[in-house]
Amino acid sequence: MLRSPNFYFIFFLLLLSCKEENIKPVNTSSIKKEALEFREKGITSLESKNFNSAFYNFNKSKIAFEAMKDSANIVYNLIQMASIQQINGDYYGSKETLTEALPYITKKDVYSAAINNFFGIADKELALYDDAVYYYKEAIKDCTDSISKQSPLNNIAVVYIQQKKYDKSIQILESILNKKILDNNSLKGTKARVLDNLGFAYFNKGDIDKGLLLMTQGFKIRNETDDSYGRIQSCLHLAEYYAKIDYKKSHEYAQTAYQIATKLNSIDERLESLSFLMSNSSNIRNTEYAQKYIVLNDSIIKIRNNFKNKFAKIKYDSKKEKDENQKLRLEKTENLLALQEEKYQKVVAGFVVLILIIVILILIRYFRNRGRIDKIKTAYDTETRIAKDIHDELANDVFHAMTFTQTQPLAIDNTKETLVQKLDNIYSRVRRISQENSTIDITANYATNLREMLSTYNNENTNVIINNIEKVNWELVDNIKKVTIHRVLQELMVNMKKHSQASLVVVKFDSNGKTVFIDYTDNGKGCEKEQIIKNGLQNMENRILATKGTITFETEPDKGFKVKITMPK
Numbered sequence: 041m042l043r044s045p046n047f048y049f050i051f052f053l054l055l056l057s058c059k060e061e062n063i064k065p066v067n068t069s070s071i072k073k074e075a076l077e078f079r080e081k082g083i084t085s086l087e088s089k090n091f092n093s094a095f096y097n098f099n100k101s102k103i104a105f106e107a108m109k110d111s112a113n114i115v116y117n118l119i120q121m122a123s124i125q126q127i128n129g130d131y132y133g134s135k136e137t138l139t140e141a142l143p144y145i146t147k148k149d150v151y152s153a154a155i156n157n158f159f160g161i162a163d164k165e166l167a168l169y170d171d172a173v174y175y176y177k178e179a180i181k182d183c184t185d186s187i188s189k190q191s192p193l194n195n196i197a198v199v200y201i202q203q204k205k206y207d208k209s210i211q212i213l214e215s216i217l218n219k220k221i222l223d224n225n226s227l228k229g230t231k232a233r234v235l236d237n238l239g240f241a242y243f244n245k246g247d248i249d250k251g252l253l254l255m256t257q258g259f260k261i262r263n264e265t266d267d268s269y270g271r272i273q274s275c276l277h278l279a280e281y282y283a284k285i286d287y288k289k290s291h292e293y294a295q296t297a298y299q300i301a302t303k304l305n306s307i308d309e310r311l312e313s314l315s316f317l318m319s320n321s322s323n324i325r326n327t328e329y330a331q332k333y334i335v336l337n338d339s340i341i342k343i344r345n346n347f348k349n350k351f352a353k354i355k356y357d358s359k360k361e362k363d364e365n366q367k368l369r370l371e372k373t374e375n376l377l378a379l380q381e382e383k384y385q386k387v388v389a390g391f392v393v394l395i396l397i398i399v400i401l402i403l404i405r406y407f408r409n410r411g412r413i414d415k416i417k418t419a420y421d422t423e424t425r426i427a428k429d430i431h432d433e434l435a436n437d438v439f440h441a442m443t444f445t446q447t448q449p450l451a452i453d454n455t456k457e458t459l460v461q462k463l464d465n466i467y468s469r470v471r472r473i474s475q476e477n478s479t480i481d482i483t484a485n486y487a488t489n490l491r492e493m494l495s496t497y498n499n500e501n502t503n504v505i506i507n508n509i510e511k512v513n514w515e516l517v518d519n520i521k522k523v524t525i526h527r528v529l530q531e532l533m534v535n536m537k538k539h540s541q542a543s544l545v546v547v548k549f550d551s552n553g554k555t556v557f558i559d560y561t562d563n564g565k566g567c568e569k570e571q572i573i574k575n576g577l578q579n580m581e582n583r584i585l586a587t588k589g590t591i592t593f594e595t596e597p598d599k600g601f602k603v604k605i606t607m608p609k
Contacts, residue, residue: 075104075113082120092350095124099358111144115151122158125351131162133351138162153182157192169199190216190230197237206245213238232261232270240277252281272297272309279316291317438466482522486514490526494547497533504533507548512556517609521587525558525607528580528591532560532603535577540564540601551609558605566595 082097102117118141125134138155145152160175176192176199183189193212200209213234216222222231239254259274261267275297282290294316301309444462448455481489487509498504514522529547536542542564550557577593584591589607 069108071104071107075101075108075110078104079113079117082117086120086124091124091128092354095121095351096354098124099354103358111146112151115141115144115155119151119154119158121351126158126161126165128351129165130351131165134158135162148182150182150184153179153184153188153192156182157195160192160195164195164199164202167202169203172199186219186221187227190221190227190234194230194234194237197241201237201241201244204244206241209241210238210245213241228261228265229267229270232258232265232267233273234258235261236270236274236277240280243277243281248281255281268300268304269306272300272304272306272313275300276309276312276316279313283316283319480523480526482519484515486522486526487512490529493526493530494533497537497545502536502542502545504545504547507546509547509549512549512551517556517607518587521556521589521607521609524583524587524589525556525605528583528605529558529560531577531580536562536564536601539567542600554609556605556607556609558603558607560603560605561600563600566597566599566601568597569593569595 078097078101082094082101085091085094085097098117098120102114102121105113105117118137122134122137122141125131125137138158141151141155145155156175156179160172160179163169163172163175173196176196179192180189183192193216197209197212200206200212216234217231217238221227222234235254236258239251239256239258241251242248242254243251245251255274255277259271259278262270262274275293279290279293279297282293294313298310298313298317301307301313444459448458480486491506491509494504494506517525533545536545540562542562545560545562548559548561550559581591584605584607587607589605591606592604594602594604
């Protein structure tokens with residue numbers, strides 16, 4: 041069984057590259073020596089077309105090089121194995137083998153070009169034409185010179201002919217010819233192939249005269265260079281050309297193709313030639329050719345299936361042997377490690393336990409100290425705030441009440457009523473200061489207590505409106521987040537009382553099941569955003585962020601103050 045010259049183009053390039061560039065001088069390593077010996081046996085067997093032996097030896101070489109982690113030679117052997125599978129029609133198996141090579145490719149070079157080229161060949165033979173074009177284009181990207189790009193370019197053009205995209209095929213093939221790259225005598229075979237494919241594309245497009253001229257030129261070059269395989273393809277194309285206009289010539293070309301393919305043992309081309317001969321012959325001859333076709337087709341199916349099974353078995357047996365060897369090596373290693381581990385296990389375990397005890401003691405002491413410091417700081421902050429509130433608000437009001445009693449006659453009803461109002465105002469302030477610093481109830485009464493806290497800021501000068509507080513299912517909200525919401529809203533109300541001079545405050549609650557939304561709005565005097573930190577609102581932002589919530593401030597002088605809070609439950 042023979043493949044076209046473009047199939048072997050990358051193969052021989054790889055062979056040359058491996059022999060001249062990638063093989064280091066043989067050293068005393070028995071593994072490397074064995075790997076090289078298997079590889080050379082594989083090359084020899086492949087050259088003599090002993091495919092089973094070649095596949096076996098390349099596979100053994102690959103396994104040996106895996107032990108040395110020699111990526112270049114691993115890839116080389118896998119590519120040879122894939123090429124053998126393709127020669128014998130095992131295209132799916134070849135794609136699996138090529139896929140094994142991909143993890144070892146670290147740069148774009150002749151190896152990556154070869155892999156993509158073989159992927160393209162496999163997909164073309166499997167009629168996966170779009171995939172084939174993709175891989176041929178990838179191969180072109182990896183080619184290092186313009187000459188090596190011509191083979192995958194020609195392959196793309198052939199696929200386009202199969203897809204009946206004749207204009208695309210013609211464009212590629214004519215660009216190759218126009219660049220004069222193939223005018224060198226050493227590339228006559230490639231030029232003949234391009235001419236023949238270009239003529240076949242023109243013929244299929246409908247320009248039969250130009251098609252015949254180009255196919256004839258290609259056939260002439262192939263005869264001059266004694267390109268036997270190329271002559272098969274030219275004869276088949278010409279047989280198809282003359283099929284409808286000159287039955288006799290079509291038959292002659294098909295007969296010539298069949299004879300050459302038989303001589304070269306090229307099975308696929310023999311089958312294609314027989315299909316022409318069957319369609320061009322009389323009933324008697326047609327039966328004869330049909331019988332040959334059936335026998336040959338059945339034979340090649342059996343042979344290729346046999347090869348597929350053998351290739352799969354070789355890989356399976358090798359993998360099994362490799363796994364067993366690795367298992368034995370692993371067992372020996374584990375035994376050695378077990379002896380060492382048994383010796384040091386108690387020492388290491390004791391050391392680890394000692395370290396853990398020390399770490400735990402340090403952490404306990406650290407968290408105790410930190411908790412004590414936090415409590416002291418919290419108590420200090422609370423005392424400072426209470427003292428400031430008493431000094432700023434309560435002390436002045438008590439002083440004014442005392443002055444009022446000393447200067448006004450208490451026997452008059454209006455005077456008594458005014459005094460009562462002042463005392464009631466003082467009581468309300470004392471009650472609010474007490475609530476601000478009291479423990480927060482996070483039980484079922486949370487919503488009621490939160491509403492009550494907000495309502496304490498409702499007086500003759502400020503109207504506080506609370507909307508939809510019951511819409512939130514507070515029982516599903518985390519207790520720490522309840523405390524955070526309470527303290528943040530408390531700080532907002534204190535800030536409003538001290539700085540805003542608002543006559544209307546609206547606090548709106550909402551929830552979507554997973555998140556609590558709170559919108560605070562007042563019509564106070566507002567402030568510049570830079571003043572937020574100075575007004576003590578930075579603390580509430582830190583509280584919200586600590587519970588993975590968000591808080592945004594919207595304010596400008598004389599335009600009120602808005603705060604939006606979101607808090608996951």
